[in-house]
Amino acid sequence: MSTRRAIAFSFLDRYAALALSIGSSVIISRLMTPAEIGVYSVTMVFVSLAAAFRDLGAGQFLLQKRALEPRHLRAVWTVMIAAGCLMALLILLGAWPLSLFYDEPRIVPIMALIALGYVFNSFGAMSYAWLMRSLRFEALAMMRFSATLTGTAVTLLLAWKQYGPISLAWGSLVTAVTNAAVGQYYRPDGFRWWPGREGLREVVSFGSKISLTSVAGVIGGGMSEMALGKLQDLHSVGLYSRANGLAAMFSRLVMDATNAVALPLFARATREHGSSLQPWLRATSYVTVLGWSFAVGVALLGSPLVLLLYGAQWGDAVPPLRWLALAMAINLPAALCTQVLIGAGQADRVLRITMMAALCQLVCTTAGAAISVEAAAQGFALSQVPVALAWLHGAQKQLGFSWSELLALLLRSAACVALVAVVPILLVLRYGSHPAAPLVPLLAALGGGGMLLLLALRLFKHPLWSECLRMAGFIRAKSGFLRG
Known part of the structure; x- marks a missing residue:
């Protein structure tokens, strides 16, 4: 795919998702109060810290690796599965302390739903990284837009029914499930489901630095909230x-x-x-x-x-x-x-x-x-x-x-x-x-x-x-x- 064609597909994808995001944001701002949105916002800052480790940088490793071998693919898959489950556990463990810190009990169920979403994220991450490396932005557009559309629909329906900030968490979970399901359609036949250990050290060595970078970026950008x-x-x-x-x-x-x-x-x-x-x-x-x-x-x-x-x-x-x-x-x-x-x-x-x-x-x-x-x-x-x-x-x-x-x-x-x-x-x-x-x-x-x-x-x-x-x-x- 040419550079301009890739950019065109990427912009088409992002603008379609952005139109949904802006439209839903306008509606949600009228269905929820600033304090209700604030509950979800502070929750997502904490979740973003854990999310920085969601694949331990394995996706970026796959993108930049020059001589990519089958052992690298299996090692990347291993890291993605382990990281997704670990992040879900960390988010669950942090739910109760965070709710006490802000004296806000609604944080606990919100974080539980988001934690479940990170388990499903692992199953779409491998396809996503491979499609990025291959510059297949038309497939990436289908993955992201279908996930955004279903998640937005669920969020708006629940917000309209006055479920409050947890509506956003349910939308996030549905987005993750849809992304994982569509990702399996685009998963190459040669990608094995069984994890592998060979090449694991190389993936983790590179990816851990990327993950620490993401954590630092989240701390700097989210500290205001x-x-x-x-x-x-x-x-x-x-x-x-x-x-x-x-x-x-x-x-x-x-x-x-x-x-x-x-x-x-x-x-x-x-x-x-x-x-x-x-x-x-x-x-x-x-x-x-x-x-x-x-x-x-x-x-x-x-x-x-x-x-x-x-x-x-x-x-x-x-x-x-x-x-x-x-x-x-x-x-x-x-x-x-x-x-x-x-x-x-x-x-x-x-x-x-x-x-x-x-x-x-x-x-x-x-x-x-x-x-x-x-x-x-x-x-x-x-x-x-x-x-x-x-x-x-x-x-x-x-x-x-x-x-x-x-x-x-x-x-x-x-x-x-x-x-x-x-x-x-x-x-x-x-x-x-x-x-x-x-x-x-x-x-x-x-x-x-x-x-x-x-x-x-x-x-x-x-x-x-x-x-x-x-x-x-x-x-x-x-x-x-x-x-x-």
């Missing part, structure tokens, strides 16, 4: 969670799909050509110009966005939303550094940087959480400056790029975004920062900002403009074929 739950209240957690969800929408719109393709592509480029420098530079130019445009729009039009999607009860989420959008913008130049380093097999370097980043985020966000929800978001934004610099430094050591070359690339993206920012600024001047009718300025920002972005890409000769021309040519060719 855990700290707010203890230092403030679960209502504050719900506000921060929704603000973070909106700020992270670009990641779900673009970066999730990009990362899904980037890791196997960077790994293949390293295996075949010895370097993934040019693909990384090109991808970084794309994500910065798109992501910075999104961040500017969210920061300036956060109030109508929150009002339209979640309703008036979530108005206090707007101030932290603006700071979290800034945090995302600061981190974007380094957004693909993790993938390029893992693709090159640099698990040690990834672990060191992630641990440093987690410590920095932990200190800044916890200090802010002791003050307010907005201060927690401010602390997180502040922490992203040294974090982004550390990741770029690590990528520079691996890829050997010129700092002046990267700066020129980023300045071109910034110039495009400066032009795009004119649209939301004019809309704020026209409608105010808290418009009573939020749909009009948001639609105007989407349409006007999109057209101005295309103009800016052409005016400043941004690399993304060539992709736009290529896509336009493809659409013309297809439309001509259909008319013929």
Whole structure:
């Protein structure tokens, strides 16, 4: 599969799932209170710590291994089964202490359902990793979308029946079961069901570093919600969670799909050509110009966005939303550094940087959480400056790029975004920062900002403009074929 075809399938998959996610989020925000969503949010932060070990990095091992042998496949399968069962046990053991810590008994049944889901996850993980390595994104799209669709349907039905936060846990379990079932359909015939020990040490040695990296990342990224739950209240957690969800929408719109393709592509480029420098530079130019445009729009039009999607009860989420959008913008130049380093097999370097980043985020966000929800978001934004610099430094050591070359690339993206920012600024001047009718300025920002972005890409000769021309040519060719 070509790179562009792989990216197209990945984006189609992610956008379909994202549409379901946004739609369900809008409905759930009106069926549940901020405190109810806060219960599930703090639970998921703890679960994410355990989930970082869900396959002990065996999937990433399978992706980056150059000379893959049958013994490696059996060893990966062994690790995935053992890790899934172990994580389920850890989640169950942590349920009661966590409920006592937050004085919230609803946490126990939520974590029990999530623990069961991790047992089923093991049975889809092997197929998922192999399909990623093979760049079979059409099959991956089928796995993920079918699982998301069934899980979302169950969540919405139970939320409508007023089951509260456990509705989300039931949806998570159904998602895991569906993913495992569809994964078996795509499991290659040559994959044996019986585990093997040969090659186990090699898999665990690499994968354990990846898992520790994931744990550090979860601690750094999720500490705001855990700290707010203890230092403030679960209502504050719900506000921060929704603000973070909106700020992270670009990641779900673009970066999730990009990362899904980037890791196997960077790994293949390293295996075949010895370097993934040019693909990384090109991808970084794309994500910065798109992501910075999104961040500017969210920061300036956060109030109508929150009002339209979640309703008036979530108005206090707007101030932290603006700071979290800034945090995302600061981190974007380094957004693909993790993938390029893992693709090159640099698990040690990834672990060191992630641990440093987690410590920095932990200190800044916890200090802010002791003050307010907005201060927690401010602390997180502040922490992203040294974090982004550390990741770029690590990528520079691996890829050997010129700092002046990267700066020129980023300045071109910034110039495009400066032009795009004119649209939301004019809309704020026209409608105010808290418009009573939020749909009009948001639609105007989407349409006007999109057209101005295309103009800016052409005016400043941004690399993304060539992709736009290529896509336009493809659409013309297809439309001509259909008319013929």
